[in-house]
Amino acid sequence: MRIIKIFDTTLRDGEQSPGASMNVQEKVQLAKQLARLGVDIIEAGFAVSSPGDFEAVKTIGAEVEGPVICSLARAKEEDIKRAWEALKDAPKKRIHTFHSTSDIHLKHQFRVSREEALKRSVEMVRLARSFVEDVEFSPMDATRSYVSYLCEVIEAVIEAGASTVNIPDTVGYTIPNEFGALIKTICDKVKNIDKAVISVHCHNDLGLAAANSLSAVLNGAGQIECTLNGIGERAGNCSMEEVVMALRTRRDIFNADTKINTEEIMRSSRLVTKITGISVQPNKAIVGANAFAHESGIHQDGLLKDKSTYEIITPETIGLHKTKLVLGKHSGRHAFKTRLKELGYELSDDELNIAFERFKKIADQKKDIFDEDIETLVSDEVTKIQETYSLIDLYITSGMSQQPTAAVKLKVGDELMEVTEHGDGPIDAIYKAIASVTDTKSSLLKFEVKSITGGTDALGEVVVSLEEDGKAVRGHGADTDIIIAAAKAYVNALNKLAVRKK
Numbered sequence: 001m002r003i004i005k006i007f008d009t010t011l012r013d014g015e016q017s018p019g020a021s022m023n024v025q026e027k028v029q030l031a032k033q034l035a036r037l038g039v040d041i042i043e044a045g046f047a048v049s050s051p052g053d054f055e056a057v058k059t060i061g062a063e064v065e066g067p068v069i070c071s072l073a074r075a076k077e078e079d080i081k082r083a084w085e086a087l088k089d090a091p092k093k094r095i096h097t098f099h100s101t102s103d104i105h106l107k108h109q110f111r112v113s114r115e116e117a118l119k120r121s122v123e124m125v126r127l128a129r130s131f132v133e134d135v136e137f138s139p140m141d142a143t144r145s146y147v148s149y150l151c152e153v154i155e156a157v158i159e160a161g162a163s164t165v166n167i168p169d170t171v172g173y174t175i176p177n178e179f180g181a182l183i184k185t186i187c188d189k190v191k192n193i194d195k196a197v198i199s200v201h202c203h204n205d206l207g208l209a210a211a212n213s214l215s216a217v218l219n220g221a222g223q224i225e226c227t228l229n230g231i232g233e234r235a236g237n238c239s240m241e242e243v244v245m246a247l248r249t250r251r252d253i254f255n256a257d258t259k260i261n262t263e264e265i266m267r268s269s270r271l272v273t274k275i276t277g278i279s280v281q282p283n284k285a286i287v288g289a290n291a292f293a294h295e296s297g298i299h300q301d302g303l304l305k306d307k308s309t310y311e312i313i314t315p316e317t318i319g320l321h322k323t324k325l326v327l328g329k330h331s332g333r334h335a336f337k338t339r340l341k342e343l344g345y346e347l348s349d350d351e352l353n354i355a356f357e358r359f360k361k362i363a364d365q366k367k368d369i370f371d372e373d374i375e376t377l378v379s380d381e382v383t384k385i386q387e388t389y390s391l392i393d394l395y396i397t398s399g400m401s402q403q404p405t406a407a408v409k410l411k412v413g414d415e416l417m418e419v420t421e422h423g424d425g426p427i428d429a430i431y432k433a434i435a436s437v438t439d440t441k442s443s444l445l446k447f448e449v450k451s452i453t454g455g456t457d458a459l460g461e462v463v464v465s466l467e468e469d470g471k472a473v474r475g476h477g478a479d480t481d482i483i484i485a486a487a488k489a490y491v492n493a494l495n496k497l498a499v500r501k502k
């Protein structure tokens with residue numbers, strides 16, 4: 001059985017999804033979850049592209065144990081040196097450099113000849129090798145490149161020291177049998193191909209990214225580049241959960257598997273949604289809300305008789321356990337801490353005290369506390385930010401025959417401020433009051449509310465996106481009262497904007 005390496009690029013290509021930008025703290029939190037999930041390589045960012053990306057690659061390299069940490073770099077000296085500076089303290093590191101090989105890109109975008117592109121690629125792989133042992137090269141837009149030229153470039157970069165050659169379908173143009181044939185040609189024609197791992201990096205413009213990647217595996221690829229929930233540039237990247245579960249479920253066909261701990265898939269997917277604010281469509285394979293929901297009477301009848309009739313993967317395999325009652329109002333600090341540890345959260349004593357206090361408050365309002373509730377209340381502690389504004393109190397009146405009114409008390413610095421506003425609904429009234437106290441000029445781009453678990457006493461989570469002067473942030477708030485959750489989310493986003501402004 002071959003083991004296919006999983007190269008996760010959620011933090012790099014995934015972050016290129018419109019509206020998905022993540023701050024350093026969020027990237028580190030996600031990278032730690034990727035390590036628990038068991039990915040082989042984490043592409044932590046594109047070090048030269050911004051100070052934030054540099055910081056993310058550096059911090060992840062220093063703090064995340066297990067996977068190889070990688071930075072992207074164009075085939076340029078300054079990029080490669082910057083990638084090295086960000087990576088140098090990481091115990092396991094890789095530089096991933098790339099140059100286009102298609103005539104379309106060379107002629108219209110870079111205005112260089114094929115010869116020049118080849119020479120630059122080789123020189124930059126050599127430069128990267130002078131810093132690290134582990135170098136990956138990508139001939140960008142490979143699927144629209146002349147195959148003989150593509151093979152020539154691959155052979156030359158392997159000769160120069162690349163130990164992974166990644167074949168990107170940059171514009172999501174190829175189809176499974178064509179892509180499989182391309183990988184086979186590379187295996188047959190590139191003389192030194194045995195000295196490198198063939199990787200594939202497929203985009204989903206035609207909805208074929210997972211199928212193309214799997215076809216490549218059948219033809220010799222040993223690494224798949226992918227993202228959680230399939231997020232990424234335009235229509236996204238190959239979705240990790242789809243290829244991993246296809247390989248696991250059809251080992252009989254692929255004779256290959258990955259080292260992914262599939263029971264961490266669901267939690268990883270939820271974390272990506274929470275951090276990026278990009279929800280998963282309900283019918284999305286593996287992680288969609290309906291992926292394990294059986295509606296038809298005939299199917300339900302079969303399932304009751306024997307699960308194998310209509311279920312090819314058990315929900316437990318991807319960590320989707322029946323929502324479990326874990327703690328209640330009488331649970332103590334020790335039980336809370338132990339459950340947090342089992343869920344993968346290690347909080348400092350101060351963070352734990354705050355989280356435990358919140359837990360007790362929620363346990364008073366809500367009879368049953370589930371894992372999802374705990375995750376929601378502690379993830380705010382993990383990704384805590386400096387507070388310019390704190391929500392102290394809130395009073396709302398609303399009804400069918402009265403105008404909604406909100407009185408909001410906020411602490412701004414050391415000052416307590418109180419404002420009352422009317423609106424066309426309670427949220428509108430609260431947001432007007434908060435906007436007036438904070439004097440914000442931001443505009444609300446998105447407002448989403450969802451329930452964390454079932455039942456009318458469930459925790460509600462609100463996610464808002466704000467924008468001011470080209471800076472966009474997301475805020476979260478959770479509470480058993482969705483009106484309070486909405487206020488918390490708005491204040492959280494305003495605090496993030498205040499940090500961004502500083």
Ligand code: KIV
Nearest residue numbers: 098138140141168170
């Ligand atoms: O899609 C692409 O070609 C890329 C490369 C940088 C690998 O993301």
Ligand code: ZN
Nearest residue numbers: 013170201233
């Ligand atoms: Zn890409």
